Amino acid sequence: MTGPLVQPDSVPEWLRPLVETSGKVDTATFTRFTPPEGTYTRPAAVLILFGEGASGPDVLLLRRADTLGSHAGQVAFPGGGAEEVDEGPVSTALREAEEETGVDPAGVRPVAVLPELWVPVSRFAVTPVLAHWHEPSPVHAVDPGETAAVARVAMSDLADPANRFSITRQGTGYRGPAFTVDGLFVWGFTAGLLSVLLSLGGWEREWDRGDVRDLDVALRDHEWETR
Template sequence: MTAPIPEWLKGLQERVAESRSADFSRWPLPEHGGREAAVLVLFGESEEHGPDVLLLQRAATMRNHAGQPAFPGGAADPGDGGPQQTALREANEEVGLDPASVTVLSELPPIWISVSDFVVTPVLAWWHSPHPVYAVQPAEVERVARLPLTELTDPANRLRIRHSSGYIGPAFSVGGLLVWGFTAGILTVLLDLGGWSRPWDTSRVENLPVG
């Protein structure tokens, strides 16, 4: 299903069409291998907070990415017809998202995550008919949140995080969530492409909390 795209989202949609994998990651795609996966980057809008993006927080008991905020998504299944179907299926399974409430705008360039050897395609979408979402599987998803763009772009909520490996990357401290890693990297680029970013103190570096 398609629906009219709001004016505030059109600029991002146009610029994403011209983006490349290198705009989102310093790691080139592997010539061979890499398990296919997709995530749903779902922008919505509420009367109370204006434009927002949907994130979930992984359960603290998960073996991988425990407690980490992320976009809905996961590995491709053999029956999926491509990244869009993977992202929508995973969002339905994780947070109860109705695929009919979503207008897919485009697929971002695939990104290789070297640590897990996944090649992830972010799927950009507009939530034209928002509805309540929730943690369908509490053992996997601890929390679901719609983070307002006004809070993500607030300089007071932006920082860089130093991982124990030495990696330093962008992060957001919003709504009780510390968003870092792959998800924060995608958000950072999209905020820039959308023309929403505001100057912030990139010298603010904090260590990633343990546990």
């Protein structure tokens, strides 16, 4: 089931457009990837947790540990694969967020479920769960072996044209959105989701879509800047 989990008028006004739109979008809104027929997929979920800080609405992100076997060092939403104890995508997203960032689920209100998205690299079928952080709790990298850092990133900073550009990877035909904000380099699945959410939520500002950078160069530049 996708769409709102609550009445849109029960959430803060700045979050209302996303809750209202969640039942009107489909997979094609977010990605061009669909699993080939007969492909084995692994169910997973991510928590897109919106709070409100000094700079307005923000979202919880983490940076994966550099030692992980897959997606090492990448910025992501809290989340992961479903387990037998989970009762569905919302349960998976909340459990994973607590395990990775220490967020207290009691202060989190799930408000909408987005369409399932296929991630070819990991073969995960990922369900994004939108939530309102109505009672924020302290967060941190619970297990340094899995998570290197946790941050609340302002949506206004993500929407800042100075922080947005596109990336390509030579020889692959890949092109996608990217962000550099608060010392984080965001690309791939997470950047794609954020890019669409900025638009659907009414936060998007005009930015230079002609600013296209090579992914490998951008990764090296970011590593140098954060030393």
